[in-house]
Amino acid sequence: MPGVGSFASSTDPETWADFETAVAYLERGRADGVGFVFTEEDPIVGVDLDDCRDPESGDVDDDAQDIITRLESYTEVSPSGTGYHVLIQGALPDRRNRRGKIECYDTARFFTVTGDRVTGTPTAVSQRQDALEAIHREYIAEESTQATDTLTGVTEHEESSSNTSLNDDTLLEKASNASNGAKFDRLWNGSTSGYDSNSEADMALCCLLAFWSGGDTAQMDQLFRQSGLIREKWDEVHYADGSTYGEKTIERAVERTSEFYEPRSKAEAETDTPTSDGDDVDNTRSRAYLVEKNRLLRERVNSLEASLDKRDERIEELEAEVARLTNVDTAQTGTSDVVDVDDDRRTEATNDETESETSSLWGRTKRLLGTDSE
Template identity: 35%
Template structure:
């Protein structure tokens, strides 16, 4: 077979219609959503959190009931990476450049819902050295994600690439060849005014002092498994069993996600009133303008899958 002489074929497990069109490797993971017009409807919000994502069979059933489509979500720390080749047809045919990427990755490939793009899913990681999006040299562009994104899948398998394969080396090489390098960022210690830091919040109506007292009171109850001592130590500025202040910061913020019910604004206020607060919290540490505090709160919110559902001590 020549380099671009692809043929369509049916696979007995993954391409026989219905749910069997999708790779079994993906169906093993509870990382599915239901979409309509590429927008998530089940769940309609909070789809980034693993607790809200569905098993494949549940997603497929709901999609059939609602007239939607299933989508696979890429999650932080997961093994999968997605390549979205958009608008890569010219004269009614996929370009040689797009087909070259398909052949190199040699993993699950499908035609997108528009009919003019391709989805490729493999095992590998996005390179921090590259941006997520790049224009291709012929037509169209390529986007690459391994977390906080989803593909609305069609199951319209292309070229007989029916299974998800581990391609870590090639995944990196394709990014090297087709994605621009990330902007290099040098930390300058620049402070970002609090008024310019954007946090969602205000839903709890609680204060940092009420949160702190609630943690202490719940910790006194023998019928709970709350390790309030550890959290309060972090609140006071101690590192506890953590090897560094930064590691203790992250652990404390992840606890704040639970106790603040995911309220980013309240999480920020709690940290500012704690003994951990220092100028670093408001320093811009990332090339997109995020401060140390903004980035850590957003990471905690992506990871969090449980929230306090009791009443705050007044």
């Protein structure tokens, strides 16, 4: 914190300073860097991309490059050299603000600014609301809600890679006849309507396939190759670990899908035996119960994440207060020594006065006794 030398708080404006003051403080060697605080009063949103850049070669992960290209705003290399900070003008969508190595902030946080702008990116902080919302949906928001809400046969499943015993034809028939079957049919036939990019449409279809296949990556890949969305990019290597675009898309889809279709029994799945009207009513009630339960669980998770964020903010505030008190105590050490010396002198003077009074009283007493004896 310029002028004080203690830690600043991202939630306490009293610990902030303007840019010129912060830079002057940095140039005097009093700090390691300058940070920008996001507040409710400014329209700035920060997108933090971690562990996506090779600091030696400068190679960038495909996902990070996709986000940087689509946001098309001021972008700089992070202090570690292994990530990026993108600054845009916009409003961060509600719900969660981070997933994996991607985080978005618009208040109560700060970015350390390096000034190491990425070549080819704008020098200005641009208005990119539409792109931000699309990227938030694709990379951060809970994709499982798009794939599983109101689907028939919804059930919780702890293992993301279990098989369902549904063959390809049965799976496609069930997906097409589900309550969101029209959406599945559009994607299956290659339509990207309603999506800002082909990649976002690819992810949406893969999330649906993940649900119906029980997270069977082999079956998902086999089916996607039959869809109208398949393109050459699917088999292109886009990642440092040698993974193709298709492999990573399927992997991310499975990770983001928290619920999977699970037949009541293997025999029923193979024969696809129709149920009676009574069974349909019971199944509808069960599905409604599970959908509501999943909604409540998601709200609880969001609430816990918000509580953790508040706890982190409180820890930062307490650490800043401890640092401030430590500095104050250090500054007052010399004064305390002087006070102690003065206190000792006053104590000695008081003791001398007390001894003098005691001697005088004793003398008067002896004289009084002597007079009596005479």
